[in-house]
Amino acid sequence: MTNRTLVVTGGHGILGRAVVEAALAQGLNVALIDHAAGKAPDGALEIGGVDLTDAGATGAAIAKVVERFGGIDALLNIAGGFVWQTTDDAHPAWDRMFALNLTTALNASRAALPHLKASAEGRIVNVGANGALKAAAGMGAYGASKSAVHRLTEALAEELKSTSVTVNAVLPSILDTPQNRADMPDANPANWVQPSDLAEVMLFLASPASRAMTGALVPVTGRV
Known part of the structure; x- marks a missing residue:
């Protein structure tokens, strides 16, 4: 996979950072795009301060990647957000979840x-x-937005079958992150998905070896 160029959105998050580091370890060219600014791992192109909900700003960031590396071989869409919120909440987060x-x-x-x-x-x-396959209480806004990502994955995969491009999605359960440990102190994080393990699955789907897969929604659920 050397000389391939990967773009990772949300690259400063915990999963994004795991993917960036694993990709660099494989010798790939890596561009990290994020709303936040920060220090990227050595060897990665960092493009911070990008509002990915703005099409123009997103296009400008992608153009910078192409200018640096000459092209793009894989896009890993990790940018996103989560909220637990019941439907009667006074400040509905549905629009925000769909945007993020x-x-x-x-x-x-x-x-x-x-x-x-x-x-x-x-x-x-x-x-x-x-969790978007069957939404639990408080998961309506988040689950609906992620279900929309599933449908985007399937539709785009069908639209691109005459090209070299495949489109797949990973469906993780609970990631082992400091925030999730704080929110669920009585749970056993050993059963959760390690960000580094999910990164490996995503990099396989980003590789030439996954050419026979498109439109797949791949569960990555640990032992939950």
Whole structure:
């Protein structure tokens, strides 16, 4: 997979950082795009301060990646957000969840598509959610937005079957993160998904070896 260029949105988050570090370890060219600014791991191109809910800003960021590396081979849409909220909450988060989880993936995919189609093995890997398959209480807004990511994955995969580009999504359950440990102190995090393990699955889907898969929604659920 050397000389392939990956774009990772949400690259400063815990999962994003795990993917960036694993990709660099594989010798890939890596560009990290995030709303936040920060220090990227050595060897990665960092493009911070990008509002991925804005199509123009997203397109400009993708253009910077192409200017640096000459093309894009894979897009990993990790940028997103989560909220637990019942439907009668006084401040509904539905619009915000759709903006953070669906619009960011849509804008990045649209901006990257011309370059992915030019790759011999173009890839889009989205992050859905196992919890969106059947939403529990308080998961309506988040689950609906991630379900929309699932439908985007399936539709785009069908639309691109005549090209080199495949589109798949991972559906993780609970990730082992400091925030989740704090929110669920009585749970056993040994049963959760390690970000590094999910990163490996995503990098397989971003690789030429996954060429026979498209439109797949891949559960990555640990032992929950």
